Amino acid sequence: MYFSIKEQRVSAISDMLQQKMQAALGGDERAYTALLEATSQIARRMIVRKISNPDAAEDVVQEVLLAVHKARRTYEPRRPFMPWLASIVHYKVNDWLRKHYSNRSAAHVPIDDVLHFLCEDVTEPDHSHEFIQEVMQHLTEGQKTVIEAMYGRELSVAETAQALQMSESAVKVTAHRAYKKLREVLGA
């Protein structure tokens, strides 16, 4: 059976962590320290793919370490360590994202300052086509393509992925980064 070098390396790291965890469950403090340090590095790499804010990502890394500490009794020594850790990381990341987006959607935005805008004539378009094109220039080519497909041609995520020969998760990540950039530009 052929394993790539990367797969062999991942397998070796997983075996090493499994041994560290077994030793840590036996009360070995040094093994536990090494395990937590390795866990924080692995978790950080997984988390920054979904949470771009470095402070928030570090908070989630610490949540993961706490979770690993609390849940270590659920780890069975004969089973591989990486799936156990990956499951905990995904759980904590999704938990953070859920709280983050629910806090944002429930945030109260005072409208007193913008009341005079609401009285303006809404039949005239606020933003010209040129303005939109100018704003879109701040995006990368890939981000522009995805936004044009999803909003210009009104394609769904799946249709966009098929048309651009990307995976659906890549489309979502690209769109998310484009929205973030547009918010920064429009908010500046």
Added chain:
Amino acid sequence: MKTQELIASLTKQANRPVVPLTMRRVGVESGVIALLALAMNLAISGLRPDWQARIAEPAFVTDVISVALLALCAGICTFGLAYPDRAHRRWPVVLFWCAFALQVMAAVWTLWFMPPVNDAPAHTIECLSCIVMVALLPSGWLWWRLRQLASVRPAQMALCATTMALALGCLGVRMVEDHVATAGMLSWHYLPLWGFAALGWVSGKRLFRW
């Protein structure tokens, strides 16, 4: 707090050996608790006097087997979901929902096809209170044990755990009460079981947060 400080703090707390809570151990414990609850129920209330006649009825046997199967499958699913590296497996969840569907069909079949019995004692809230009493021990133990585990799907786990406890309660009550199956069984046995299961799903995220 910096991450390195956190690691140092956690290491200081981990200087004693930790005995893993394996799924096998927890499964055996839950089996013992379930049998203990049923045995206590039988010891207090006694086996129903008409059990020999009831065992000959296909509807009664189907009903009892479907509820027992539901309790077993709910238990398997509960503990499958309670471990982070096992929660991604689909077969325990599929098994649970198949057993649930079977129990619903068995309940409907039992009540639909049973001939009407005159002067049958009615199922009342007393049935529900007995079910809850039988389910107290398994549900209390489950709540205590599951909080020591680490589910990444707490809502689903709570749904299965509640179903397991109440299915045991329904099974225990069917073994001791001499009421025949009537429509009242739906109101006082099965609808509460399904309702409490839904309540477990709603409250699971908060109860089993870690």
